[in-house]
Amino acid sequence: MKTGLFLAATIFAAACAITANAGPPPEVNDAAVTETRLPRALSDFAFFADGPGQVPANGVTPYRLNTPLYSDGATKLRFLYMPAGTQAISQGEGLLSLPVGSALIKTFAFGEGADRRLIETRVLLHRADGWLALPYKWNDEQTDAKLAIAGARVDLTTPRGEQISYRVPNKNQCKECHGLNGEVIPIGPKVRNLSHDWQVGLVTAGLLNAAPDMETPLPMWEDRMAAKPEAAARAYLDVNCAHCHQPGATASNSGLDLRWEQTLPGLIGIGKRPVAAGRGSGGLLFDIVPGKPEESILVHRMKSNEPGVAMPELGKSTVDEEGVAAVTRWIEGI
């Protein structure tokens, strides 16, 4: 351990103690969000009035995504924080532009009601020099979460009853999904993947500059059977795969581009041969064979749990049967 870091942590802990003693009402610790240190505990940020209960503090707004990223069936609690007096800017249908000092907070939990167990909370901090992604792992007592810079594994049971070794990503792995053109960016809060009503609410509260004009929102995942198969599947691929499979991102060298806005069939995998799939190809020739999901590498890799074959490479230990079904249904109809 480096002396410099250790000192910084000590000083920071002292500073926090003073803040904590200042008493209610709970306010987010803006310094923890914006300063250069890596806060050791989730509670240092004071994002929650009640951390274990996931009750947000003042200025912290819960939100959901129309189509969410699959994470072994975890319940995910999402929150947006913006410092007082700042405003988000909508930029078409893509990511909201969030001011420096903002944070995106996502808690992963398994189990319902009294049995709910918080596993980890990931935070994305918008600092002056860019976004920083950090993972925090909840303790067994469920009182606080500690920075898990090297990641961790947690044995747990998924909602479908599978016993897994759940992976808390390390700091670098955060970047594998959140990296674009060398920078860390948020993935989730795209205008087209957020509730229109929620966004109007933000505008009313002065937190967003304008009610977004949305032509093609992503379908609500729970309503996917009512959506067109293509829309449900492409939304799923956009949310679950496109953060890596797009130009400038982690899997750019594959030449596969699974963003919602990509319309060229060859780039979304139709008739596309693999480049560096290795045994991930499963003996199949093309990423997507129209009408033949069973001959499509995309489906083969989604259905795998095996490292080196499974896609996504990170963030899943179990197969997302619903996601596989949605993509299968689409490919059958191409």
Place this chain on the structure above:
Amino acid sequence: MTKTTNFACMTAAIAIAVATPALAETIEVAAGADAQERLQEALILAEPGDEIVLGAGYFTLTDGLSLDVDSVTLRGAGMDKTVLDFTKQIGAGEGLLVTSDFVTLRDFAMENPKGDGIKSKGADAIVYYRIRVEWTNGPSSENGAYAIYPVESTGVLVDGVKVSGASDAGIYVGQSKDITVRNSIAEANVAGIEIENSRNAVVEGNIATRNTGGILVFDLPNLPVMGGGNVVVRNNLVVGNDEPNFAPPGNIVGGVLKGTGVLIMANDGVWIHDNVLTDNSTSDVMVVTYPQPYDDDTYNPYARNVVIGKNTYARSGMDPQFEGREMLLAAFGGALPPVLWDGLSEGETGLSLAAEASGWSLNLANVGDGPDTAKPGPLVVPVNVINYDEASIGAPEELSARIAG
């Protein structure tokens, strides 16, 4: 050696970028319990200029490792002494992922990663030195694809590495430029060394043996980086590449014929000279066009400006993996000549010889025609000496300087 202006510029840029930080540290990580967390934490907390030193012994790892800090050296006690063992890996697509620039990896081994061995993506000016990546059960389609896997990078030096068992390529450099692969051993992989969609590469002084194919240079369509070429393959020992192809079907190297020495496909400007090519049962040198259908206006499927210089050939072409091999062998007197061309070219710019070499051509009529349409005959190509500017090709000197002494 005189470098071109390009390299001088790059070297200067590197000198500025890696100005040594005042407090560079050495961080020691020993094998033993919690190696995963301790090593990964060291890789994350390292600062530019730091050296992470791995102790001798086996490091048991369960997840992929990653490095995203510029100018870090990761050094072990030797490729047979420090072993990162991924036999029990349960996550990630590779053993080690590097995404930062000016990184030096040296003197350690990786065993049995579930996916690729070491991948470096968008990692400029990287050095792989005396690294061993091995799947210890030998050739198997269950092994990972690439052992050493730099991609989308400028400035790559691979020196003194040893790779075996990769189900695609042992050393694979893709979508990159200014590359040197030298003094390395690629054994029992599907492809020993592969240069793909890349420019300005030197492959020299390597041993490629017991692979399905020894050294491959080619371009594929529909990739972010296109237009590979300007590649020199020289002074290599490409011997006895006799492993039956064990690539999982669907991979492009699944089409490589057992017993291929050097294969050039769809690439522009390749100079092959002073290699020893022997005991490659199908062909010592093969120059072909990309045979598959494709939809990419920027892609040129032909091999262009390929020059075969003086090489040493012996005992090859004796068991070619072609339909009608008996007839072919009979026609050529028991062994096929060392150089094989598919006969397809774009104008006059296909293949030429810079030295005496016997060869044969499939004389295919059209791109995509199968070998069943071949009209085999003696090789008739220009004997044309092109002097490549070999000094301008390869990794920048700065990368060699980093491991000198």
